[in-house]
Amino acid sequence: MSDDIPSILKDAEAKMKKSVEVTKDEFTAIRTGRANAAMLQGITVEYYGAPTPLNQLSSLQFPEARTIIVTPYDKSAMSGIETALRDSDLGVNPTNNGDNLRVVLPALTEERRKDYVKLARTKAEDGRVAVRGSRGNAKKAIEKLVKDKEIGEDEGTRAEKELEALTKKYNDQIDEALGLKETELETV
Template sequence: MSDDIPGILKDAESKMAKTIDVTKEEFSAIRTGRANAAMFQGITVDYYGAPTPLNQLASLQFPEARTIIVTPYDKTATSAIESALRDSDLGVNPTNNGDNLRLVLPALTEERRKEYVKLAKNKAEDGRIAVRGTRGNAKKSIEKLVKDKEIGEDEGTRAEKDLEALTKKYIEQVDAALAAKETELATV
């Protein structure tokens, strides 16, 4: 942490911006009606005894909205990739044609959509908590500067107001990202 007001606010803003990026990234991993590469980021494959991310072992192609073709770089890893995909929470059963794996994502049921909305809300709340945690740390730094008489109380109060405005801005961004994801999930 910096030891001056602009530095503290700048640190807080950069951490809040990173929180927004992480939250949006987590949203992109939540499945919607269309297949996308982010859905596969959390999938690891047991490759020669080492957990390896799927994107390092195979290429992904999306010929249709709900169809994915997984082409392993190493054909010997095909069965390990197939079992990792089957065990994932995507709800897919890969079809192995020898050269690649074909996945057809099942249509989202209303119940499954509601589960995904709930998951998105939980991830949004995690984002809000992280933003508020950053605010708390910055506020402590500002209070310490006032207590150590490095800045005046008026300046400290102004800095806390700026910090609150910053916090509000980033929490609104989390809420906007959540609203967009809920709309995306509701679209059939």
């Protein structure tokens, strides 16, 4: 870490901002009632002996809210893609018509929605833990500057107050994103 307060705070803020972005990205992968490309992000297909992301092997279309059309660039990868989709945690059974795969997402049950809300809350807490970790590291650096007499105690206290404000700001952003995701999940 650097040795002056502005750069310590700037570094902490950059890490907190990254934690919020990662948390929001994880929220997009949680399935809601609508089909989206982020749902398929973690699916890999065995293609010529190498695990390859689905989005690199096929084009994806979303003609309806709960329908995905997967069109492989290479028809020989069709069965591998079909198997990967069936084995994924989406709970789908793709229909193969020879040219593409039609994936119809089942409607979310009330129990499944509650599970997804719990998952979203867990991911939000992970994000908040990461923000607090960044705060802790910055606080230690500020305390070290005070201890080593490089800055005064008043300056250290001011810096810690700024750090707390940053922490609150980024935790609030995570809470806001969680609220939006919960609303999206609970909407039938």
